[in-house]
Amino acid sequence: MSARWTVILFLLVQPGMQSIARQKNSIGIQLVDVKPGTFNMGSNRGNEDADESPVHAVTISTGFKMSATEITNKQYEAFDPAHSKLRGQHGFSLKDDEAVVFVSYEEAVAFCAWLSRKERKPYRLPTEAEWEYACRAGSATDYNTGNELPAAYQKLQHTNRTPVPVSLQVAQTPPNAWGLYDMHGNVEEWCSDWYGAYTAGAQIDPVGRKTGMSRVTRGGSHNTPVKYLRSANRQGMLPEDKHWLTGFRIVQGALPATKAIAAEPLPANSQAVSQQKYLWKKVTEPFFDAPVVYVVKPDSSAGIPFYKHNHCPAITWCPNGDLLAAWFSTNAENGREMVILASRLRAGKKSWDTASLFFAVPDRNTTGTSLLYDQKGMLYHINGLEVAGDWQNLAMVMRTSTNNGATWSKPELIAREHTKRHQVIAGSLITKEGWLVQLCDADPGPRGGTAMHISKDKGAHWTTPYNLPITPLFKENSMGGLIAGIHASVVQLNDGRLLALGRNDNIKTDSVTERMPMSISNDGGATWQYEASVFPPINSGQRLVLRRLNEGPLLLISFTHTPGKPGTEGMDFTKPNGEVFKGNGMYAALSFDEGKTWPVKKLLTDGTIRQLNGGAWTGLFTMDAAHAEPKGYLAATQTPDNVIHLISSNLYYRFNLAWLEK
Template identity: 80%
Template structure:
């Protein structure tokens, strides 16, 4: 009771003090509050997930400024952009005049400030990150301006909801801080002017962060967000051209600080000393199967690279300089906001992979799903999912390109800007015989969600999804639907122009003896419609993702698993020895088809028979490889370089083998 009384007393004192704060309204009714110059301690010292808030450092705001008492409302924003009215109530959010405007990009917020500056002959802009935290704290040093806890009356569904729950975004409904600013903790996130980057140690005056970067900073946290992300020191970020229901902005009146921006963040190791010499590939005809090695190499903790306990969901491609490039997510939880995309490089002629380094990060956003592809015409493609918040349902799709072997990458472009289902990127993008770029995405986070197909006919500039029919709830033999059966599907274009795909779940029962089979999907119209039939392969389940691709030599290669440990009613498969005898094998296998998927005469356990203890990482962990056992789980991705070597990665291990080895009895 005493603690609750103190919180209420603090709020009362804030209200009382704020009454004396100098305030005025501008020409469109924005209430402005005087923020005086001063010094504060910026940042916090917390755990690894919040390492970007440290080191704590003294910051001096040398000149006072005026800040809007509330976030910009719909009515105020629409004085600048009347057309934004059509977004009112989108997904149930921000319908009324006095609710915080949302679905506004960074560039649109900057344009609003420029318009208002011209209108009034005064300088309006977004706050710097330092100005924002200084104003939010209002002289406090605790997690929130209310103390180390945020009272219930300030909270609006402060947990992650897979499907966001609409709440009122009406401004100024709770007590302001001591300087008269409302909704600094929650309601909606707010754009700041800074590029996101690591803090520098030492005292600073009027910092303006980095010269450039990938993300712009947002502050304050939002509804439908865990309360810890609403702290005064918490840092978030968004791609400047992104917009969604969580983010709006407030403004500052006053000149921009003249401080020189810091240099751009150091180049990550996967983009350092990248050779630009074209590699001469020598065709490999020998039967090769090399001992699997780890490609996920933990960096030294002193580097500050955000490496977490769960490393999973990889992608891989070869580069024209002879390197291999692999990328994957690193996180503590697959639905976590701490998730980042790391990468490693196996440089031409080397036997070990580089240490993991940062590849793609949008701070405090889930980034599930990565794909890498070299188009064999000079361009590398990186395609990734991007959540509005945590979890991995409401994803936009982001694309970057590189024309120098990944030494530098273009600014991220939102190729599917809506944060929605059917956007969870899957490794295995490809170029069709027509030259089209194709990307596959999980269509729904449920087990019966299917896989969507996206096509670009102009090198990624524009994308379309060809499906025309709704998803078929149950994939029965011969049924037709608009999506590939199963999630995490892998697909290949056949020689006659049709498409063949296999996926996880949505299994088709053959009979009581054979049981369930992995679904096979066939499309004759470039993915608009799919017909389903049982394949000859056993189904796979959690912790497993298959590979299907065409080899340089012509055959189709399919890599999957004999069963899912703990999920399958029947374990293992029968394999044939060189003398014709059969034996039961368990784990990862490869299958070859020489007639575009009609038959699969070669099905081989992916093991050379030598006894090894290996760590598959992620959901796989330690396992035994021997003459009857291969890796039991893992998310697979594969590429084949021009020398015809097949490069396969699971969640932690790198396999290198050839078609000649697969064809050996």
Template identity: 65%
Template sequence: MNALRWLLVFGIGSSVGYGQTVNSVGMRLIDIPVGSFYMGSERDGEDGDEQPVHRVSITKPFRMAATEVTNAQYEAFDPAHRSLRGKRGFSTADDEAVVFVSYPEAVAFCEWLSKKEGKPYRLPTEAEWEYACRAGTVTDYSAGSRLPQAFHKNQKTDRDPVVVSLRVGQTPANPWGLHDMHGNVEEWCADWYGPYPTDSGRDQSQTDPVGRASGLFRVTRGGSHGTPVRYLRSANRQGMIPDDKNWIVGFRVVQGDLPASKPAPAQPPAANARQVSQQVYRWQPVSATQPVFLEPIRYVHKPDCDSGVPFFGHNHCPALTWCPNGDLLAAWFSTNEESGREMTILASRLRAGQTQWDVPSEFFKVPDRNMTGTALLNDGKGTIYHTNGVEVDGDWQDLAVALRESHDNGATWSAPVLAAPEHDKRHQVIAGLLQTREGWLIQPGDADPGPTGGTAVWVSRDKGKSWSAPYTDRKKPDFRVGATGGLIAGIHAGVVQLKDGRLMAFGRKDDLPGPDSVGLRMPMSISADMGKSWTYSASEFPPVWSGQRLILTRLNEGPILLISFTHHPDAPAEERKDMLFFDGQGKAVKGYGMYAALSFDEGKTWPVKKLLTDGRERYLNGGAWTGAFMMDATHAEPKGYLAITQSPDNLIHLVSSSMHYRFNLAWLMKKP
């Protein structure tokens, strides 16, 4: 049905015979009758959470607001919200949908309205929402298999959000007289997000479902402006961290008692959190003199197709830590596109005493949100920290930072809190979360989504409860040798604390000219004020390119370790600079790929440089942007995103985008 015919048949504002009333704040409430419908869809992939299609019966009538709550209506409850009008350019007028409202704030509005009128107001259940949206239809949209242009408000992903009017009631009403059920802004629902309950071989029908008993995210529905139109389908499921406040989520209310149905049980833990030993592991130190380099193994394994694990084609951007029980825990994103909303964070364990990593399972996923950037850190005192970027939709520019803690080896995690609640630049988490000698946490985050632009650092002095804001000057930094600025030179930076308390960092791109016409070098940044300002110089190392992420860390034994790449295999020949390594006879040998460098004087000199290979010829696959490569005496992995941890036995664990390397300091010190 085209848009014109839709308007002629149903008309704007038509309730098509359904009763309606107007309440004390001017909301038009539409009577929603009892009935049954088929909830969900048969879509696969990122929309697999819409399965199975199941019959749902709504046995009690309720009233639903014809439109989303407006600024004027919400501010009758919370006048202070007026200061948020126009934030990011959105929702300035009285009759535009209210945004920048969290789930608890939406619930508080309903409680205020209930007390004001003496009638029960609340958020709709997810089932009530889809029932009312479909209004008797079974197609993707209540308007048919396609959404007419009259509903569209910049229905595509933009790195910089495009401001559109959020005025309510301007798109055609559905057959029951409800506006803006497809788009405008997403709407909070009452339910905890979780898979639809299934019972294989039995009737899947449900009566007045109210979602799961608990969860991490609250359901949002309806899609919004600034997203591809497929996210506006009647069946599409989305969710948010309850405290998240942004420019694409608002809410509408229903009047009526909450169904008395029993919620479905909380979702069981994923495989990476099952059968996790709580026995404290007795680490046996590796030899301080005997070199150790173990066979590289893969840690990213493709799960079986029927496992239910959302495993996509691009697996990349790892984080890694050791656990007190002797396990290693790795996490990374899996996606089809790095800007995709299907992106999820998977995790796998190398359990103590085992030689092969577990098959991955889902670790952290805010529904229908891009999840770029993950970090893991064991503080050595029983707490594992997990930080993660969370977008409002797609891309990876406007990220908030979520923080979780585990005190039982990753078997359970605290509910996510927003360590950096604003969806903004400078929040792309880098796997390099570190703890200073003062016990402070430092989280590097890319300052710009592009290939250059530097890295910001967030600092928490209270174990993650609060974080200092990074440098806020929005001018493009002037990275020059000897200059000072508020950001680390280069994105994807590695950061380490020096013995005198200063921070030292190396970054990708924003390269600086080296001495004596050697060409561009990897930039080095030094901060004497815990990341508020940095001084720049050229290091002695070659630049890092796309598809590569360096590592900078302090080893348990004291030296500082840098791991990076000699060059990018796709770089033009004129930009490739040979890197020389020296064998046991002092002979210089050209090497290519991933190398390690050690400093024993706090980054002043790097006397040890070694290609990360034991010299044996082998075929390996680095996954992600790396793919297949040959390792031999002069060739190591050519690119990859790196993450590192050193377990209490002093074995160094390095992961690239797919491979797991294990070696010790004695091996690094030994000449090949």
């Protein structure tokens, strides 16, 4: 028996089957009657799918009509003819009868409002509960076809770094028991609810939260692992976002009059935040504090999505004296479970708060975080946002806070296109002209370079200082539009030029010796000249810091070598008594002449023997007089008291310029 006939036979005998009544509306949308009923919503899978719990009984008290298929290009363009220019973008959805994509939540709602006026009938997006009820069609299994989704329904059900075009033609596989097509896959579908945690207990016609950050999407899509196509799986998007994975279907019928659930409480990093301006006192005596852990795992009962891989941090100081650190938490760096967590070191405290949720868009990879205080009352948070998993096709999102991070503005897409050159790097800066500069990895490959984004109006508008195709453009010793190396860091020199250092794209000084590349721009980042720096190159699991200190010198924090790479072990360092020794791991270097020379190089250890855990790709290591942390993604800030605050992937360091010069 063929797979298609097996599916049809299953649909004919599954429980909960309703008689199918269909009608077409004025623009050819086929509508299916969905009768009232009760079902168990959610699942108890836990871990990455914990937001599907608890399972709770939901009654849909009033029937409604739902479009048998996702809205097609032809149907949507009866409302918005200009959308036709998006047909075929990235190779998707070119034909009339393919599901429409590149539609935001607001645009889907506007379509429903237009159709309601046109027909004098109420059209809208389904609630999340209505969507799952209709998808299940009486089933209680992972899919409405059982606990497996037959191959006939699947369209490249794995993550592709570069999305692979497939046909999005609707109704090409059998409908579910209630006559609805493509409820598993094809494209994701917008729902009307704000995304938020479920509440326990039986419910009637739930409509979700009063407000939130993301709107719910359901059903999964092409170019996506099949587990995201389950009936219970919850996804979400920022309402103004749009891309090639998401479209929508509609409901005819009034929105339930149920009262929305209150918005979720603020996370711990936004609670009890002091608004008192901190009085900083300059620290002049040399000091180096023993490193402490800042990634503090929350109690499992707290419901905070804390995963095994915590990495890629950012840090800033706040005017109330707090430090705020943020990083991603995930099981895999290309995982869709990824969230951004944060912690505070509150003014006067020695221990960091327990990690709490800072930023998340359900089932979207959010690689790359930056934090910055402009010293005029504004905190900036900039983050990458993927279409799905991986970290190549990112948009850039920005939030701001004027109250020390107690509350944040609505996330705004400052670079809407999901594409390369948007993987945010910690280490934003403000130039002497007042421009906000954000660096991003240009390409996920090892020789991808670093791109620059600039805002001249405090983040309201962003531009790039170059006009180059989306390809790696670094070529040794030549002019180009990208900084050499990924994960780069940049400073503005006193004469206005920009100087950057990065990882990979190394430059040889002779037939065997490689050095970290240095990039210099005389035109605000439009073009760069490349040359070898005096520093050894870094590689996997390592990210440097380059910044100007309050006192004037340039500070580089990097690593002597990449562990496991033969022939690169260690660097020579000089003790105060003039003795030279071989040191290994994280070091600081100082330049007092705008990067021409770096006379001070110091291993970041006080010589005390310690067993430490660097987390992420670093793991356990021993710190002693000749060994510092061997790996880690670094981020740093300097407070007005001139204390340097450095974080790696798991550890927090605190020291000052006087100690570096000692």
